[in-house]
């Protein structure tokens with residue numbers, strides 16, 4: 473069990489390297505995200521943002537370097553904790569909901585993975601749905617929801633198990649502008665409520681400034697610059 477102090481975790485990335493074949497994509501990434509803060513990751517298309525995020529999630533295995541979440545080393549030379557052992561939630565650009573499952577079943581999936589008692593599921597799912605403004609929608613199918621609502625379900629699924637790290641990969645880029653602004657503000661409020669450490673990949677500078685305590689820019693497989701920011705300004 474985690475102690476109450478370990479409610480949220482810092483992230484420390486050191487010397488991370490990853491190549492696709494002979495092409496290096498991460499070329500020595502060093503990055504720290506203090507516990508309870510949001511880091512926005514910006515950079516040109518193809519610079520490796522999603523690759524870095526997937527490495528944090530455990531979906532890709534770096535060739536070299538280390539990743540630590542709080543006291544847990546999740547990746548180190550030879551060591552690789554699978555995603556389900558990293559206590560994280562992830563929100564994807566394309567929502568990645570399972571179409572054959574109801575909204576409630578989609579959201580309950582992380583609870584099932586973590587072996588949370590079945591009797592708890594309905595309450596936790598409703599709580600997460602209420603947090604994203606979709607109370608009462610558990611019985612719907614993803615196909616019967618708008619894009620914005622589907623991404624709210626993606627968000628509810630990411631937070632339902634109250635993970636200690638949240639990862640976002642351009643979660644709003646499939647939505648139109650007005651909705652993007654609304655959901656961005658909602659995600660900001662949610663992150664402040666939960667106080668979860670988060671890495672948020674985006675192309676949108678306004679989104680980064682609205683949400684993040686720190687803005688990192690990637691270039692040539694490394695972190696090229698870091699800028700402190702006051703979220704909402």
Ligand SMILES: Nc1ncnc2c1ncn2[C@@H]1O[C@H](COP(=O)(O)OP(=O)(O)OP(=O)(O)O)[C@@H](O)[C@H]1O
Nearest residue numbers: 492493497515516517518519520521522523524675
């Ligand atoms: N499975 C793969 N096999 C080979 N090359 C890949 C693979 N996935 C990504 N790449 C390449 O690695 C580089 C980094 O990709 P990545 O998806 O991390 O970029 P990104 O910064 O997220 O870009 P975008 O902003 O367009 O989403 C790109 O050149 C991409 O073509």
Ligand SMILES: [Mg+2]
Nearest residue numbers: 521522523641
């Ligand atoms: Mg990407």
